[in-house]
Amino acid sequence: MIRGLLKSFFLHLFIVGLFMYGAEIFKNNKKFEINEIPLDIVDISEQTITKTEKKNQEKATKKKEQRNKGGFQPPKVKSKPKPPEFSEKENVTKKKKEKIKDDKEEQKQKKRVDNILKSIEKMKSEKNNKQVAKTDDLKPDKQLDENDKDKSVNLGEKLTISEKDAIRRQFYRCWIVPAGAKNIKDYKVSIKLKLNEDGEVISSKIINNSKMNNTFFRTLAESAVRAVNHPDCKRLKVPKKKYETWKETILDFDPSVMIN
């Protein structure tokens, strides 16, 4: 009885395991491919602050600081006050002195904060200038980097759609599609890349090289290899923390969408 139960249990486990493993195999088959819908899941904090709100807040704090600068600046003392005539006045002047001291300390602190804010602004403006100099494609990279900082990524985690799109966008510039070649839309070239931790291509190999005798396939394959070796695409824009995911990447160069 127990043996039978055990047998059936392990048999069931085996079938479940086989299905899990098999499901991965089916992935290469287009019939079982599920079209991915671009959707990013982002953790939302308890209080949501939009970018515009953040900016407004920052502006408001800056304005306040500026006001404080102007409003709380004590007048410079040109001459020392005369010795106190009454004891009450003494107390008042002591209190005033203390106040002035406190104000001075506050001012110092505010100055420091101002300086730090200014330096951060400088940094930001420099970054912005650099970004303007580069192409628009770099914008998602910044986002990626920010995402890297925010999220802790586990091993084997897949790339998000936006990360994949960043790679696609990168190759848009590098891949010159041989538009003149006949029937090129019927072919697809798969190149396996090995990447180092910086995202640089160490080696590239055409996987489906059986059709290399066909001149049009060869033309397409060569154009794809040129794209991979292009200086702008030699280093892929990938999130460093997900190295395990992209250390071996297969790129499928498919001109059919473009030509149709």
Added chain:
Amino acid sequence: MIFMKYFLFLLFFYPFSIFAELRIDITQGNMDPIPVAILEFNSNSKEALEISSNINQVISNNLERSGLFSVLPKKLFFNLTIPFEEKPTFSDWKITTAQGLVHGKLKIKNDKLDIQFRLWDVLSQKQMVAQKLTTEKNNWRRIAHVISDIIYQRITGESGYFDSRIVYISESGPKSNRKKRLAIIDQDGANHKFLTDGSYLALTPRFSPAAQEVAYLSYNKRIPRIFLLDLEYWDSKSFRRFSRNDI
């Protein structure tokens, strides 16, 4: 045994997806012309140097005119010559954004041109094609077209069209006395020649698919006839006349 069972149990639930390689479809590229650097062929004599320069110009014009290539200006090049037997320093050429590099050598022996050239894929650092061609000295333009065809075919996959000629009917003169002459021209507009003198009407020229011959309809002496003109022996005027039965 129990350990084995546990191991198998865990194995079944292990996420195999982490072994799956990342696969990305690249479906969008650009259709920009391919940047190519074409160097003048190495030569010793003055005459060879001049011919080399002319050939370079014709190849550049051909490829540029096709719209699929952009020939890079020489001011971008670090080296204006590369020894034919040596591999180019690809890092220098990558900076120029060139993806293809053409260089070669040219010699003149007994009024015959002897040309060897190589086409390199700069980014893949591989030789794409290397050929040797010989021809008459006067035929340098033709050989430039042939080299253009080889480069075009190797990079785009399509056969080139540069070594081709166009036969057409040239019309001139006033309406009352219109002259229609048979003419031939290279695809780049060079080597223009009239094949008939205009004393009679010539119409509908057709190139032979195999030989260097042109068939056309002529109204010489007001009788419509089809003539076959041999382009190679044009000077000897070797016409073949069809009889009415042939038509």
